[in-house]
Amino acid sequence: MAGILDLETFAHFFDTVHWMRSDGCVLLIDCWLSAAQNKFTQYIEKYSQLAIGEMMFTRIRPAICKRLSRLISQRLPIPTLWHMELTSFEECKKFLAAQSTRFAARRALELELQEQLSHSDVSMLPGYCWVCRGVRAFLYDHKYSNGSDVNWRERLVCPQCQLNNRLRLTAKILDHSVGTGNPRIYMTEQVTALAKHVSRLYASTIKSEYLGPDHSPGAINSRGIRHEDITALSFSDAAFDFVLSFDVLEHVPAYKVALKEFARVLKPGGKVLMTVPFILLHESNVVRAIFDGEKGEIHHLLPPELHGDPIDPSAGVLCYYHFGWELLNDFYSNGFSNVALHIYWSLEFGHIGHEQIVIEATK
Ligand SMILES: [Zn+2]
Numbered sequence: 591m592a593g594i595l596d597l598e599t600f601a602h603f604f605d606t607v608h609w610m611r612s613d614g615c616v617l618l619i620d621c622w623l624s625a626a627q628n629k630f631t632q633y634i635e636k637y638s639q640l641a642i643g644e645m646m647f648t649r650i651r652p653a654i655c656k657r658l659s660r661l662i663s664q665r666l667p668i669p670t671l672w673h674m675e676l677t678s679f680e681e682c683k684k685f686l687a688a689q690s691t692r693f694a695a696r697r698a699l700e701l702e703l704q705e706q707l708s709h710s711d712v713s714m715l716p717g718y719c720w721v722c723r724g725v726r727a728f729l730y731d732h733k734y735s736n737g738s739d740v741n742w743r744e745r746l747v748c749p750q751c752q753l754n755n756r757l758r759l760t761a762k763i764l765d766h767s768v769g770t771g772n773p774r775i776y777m778t779e780q781v782t783a784l785a786k787h788v789s790r791l792y793a794s795t796i797k798s799e800y801l802g803p804d805h806s807p808g809a810i811n812s813r814g815i816r817h818e819d820i821t822a823l824s825f826s827d828a829a830f831d832f833v834l835s836f837d838v839l840e841h842v843p844a845y846k847v848a849l850k851e852f853a854r855v856l857k858p859g860g861k862v863l864m865t866v867p868f869i870l871l872h873e874s875n876v877v878r879a880i881f882d883g884e885k886g887e888i889h890h891l892l893p894p895e896l897h898g899d900p901i902d903p904s905a906g907v908l909c910y911y912h913f914g915w916e917l918l919n920d921f922y923s924n925g926f927s928n929v930a931l932h933i934y935w936s937l938e939f940g941h942i943g944h945e946q947i948v949i950e951a952t953k
Pocket of ligand 1: 719720721722723726748749750751752753
C-alpha cells in the first residue's frame with residue numbers, strides 16, 4: 591500500500607503515521623524514522639526557542655536523539671500506549687510477579703528522570719500529547735510531592751493544553767471508551783481544564799461541583815456552576831450512558847452511597863469511568879480519615895492529606911481514602927455487573943511514575 595504523507599506540520603505528520611500504524615500499515619515505518627529524525631529535531635528546535643528556551647532544548651535534545659537512534663537501530667515499531675486489564679487482586683499479583691523485570695526497568699528509568707531534578711528545579715520529558723495533538727516537552731518538578739519523589743501522576747504538564755499526566759491519559763481513555771456520537775454524560779467536575787475538554791467533545795455533558803451543604807441539588811449559582819452531592823444526585827433513574835468521575839470519590843466519606851447513586855442514574859449497560867488514588871498491591875482500602883456525621887467531626891487515622899480544590903484553589907480538600915481492590919467489590923455490591931482496572935504506562939506519551947490506573951464499571 592502506498593500513501594502520501596502530509597508533512598506540512600510535524601504534528602500532522604506524527605498523527606498520520608500513528609493512524610496508518612493502527613490501521614496495520616507498517617511498511618512506512620522506515621520512512622517515518624528517517625523523516626522523523628530531521629523533522630523531530632527541527633520541530634523541537636523551533637518549539638524550544640518559542641516556548642522553553644535554548645537551555646532547555648540543550649537538555650532534552652540528547653534524550654530525543656537517543657530514543658530515535660534506538661528506534662532506528664533496533665527497528666522497533668512506533669510506540670503504542672501500553673495497557674493491561676485486570677479484574678482481581680489475585681490476577682494482579684500474578685501479573686506483577688510475572689512481569690517483574692519490565693516493572694523494575696520502568697522504576698529505574700523513573701528514578702533516572704527524577705535524578706535530573708538534583709541539578710535544577712524543573713525538568714522536561716519530551717512526548718506526544720493526545721489532547722493538543724503534538725510533540726511537547728512535559729514539565730515535571732517537586733510540586734505536590736513529599737519533596738524528594740516526583741508526583742508523576744499530577745505533573746508532566748503539557749505546556750500547551752496545561753493538562754498533567756493523569757488528565758492527558760483520562761482524555762485518551764474518553765476518546766477510546768466514550769467514542770463519538772451524542773452519549774448522555776454526567777461528569778462530577780465543572781470548572782476544571784478536563785471538564786472544558788469534555789464539553790468541547792460532548793457539548794450536552796451535564797457537569798457539576800460540590801458547593802457545600804447549604805446548596806440544593808441541581809441548583810446553579812451566579813457563576814453558572816451547578817451543585818450536586820454525589821451521594822444524593824438530583825437526576826432521575828437511568829438518565830445517563832456514562833458517569834465520569836476523576837479523583838473525586840476519595841473525598842467522599844460515604845463513597846458507597848455515591849456508587850449506588852451512580853448505578854441508579856445510569857442506563858442498563860451504562861458505564862462509570864473513574865480514577866482515584868489506588869494502590870495496586872493493596873487488597874483493602876486505606877482509610878485515612880473518618881467523618882462522624884452526628885457530631886460533624888473528622889477523625890484522622892493518618893496525617894491529613896489535602897488535594898487541590900478547583901472551586902477554591904487557596905484551600906484544599908481532604909482525602910479520606912486510598913483505595914485497594916476492595917473498591918471493586920464495593921462497585922459489585924452497589925449495582926454494577928462488571929468492573930475492571932485498566933493500567934497504563936508509556937514513556938512516549940508521558941504516562942510514567944508507576945502504572946496509571948483507570949476503573950471501568952458497567953451497570
Ligand atoms: Zn497538550
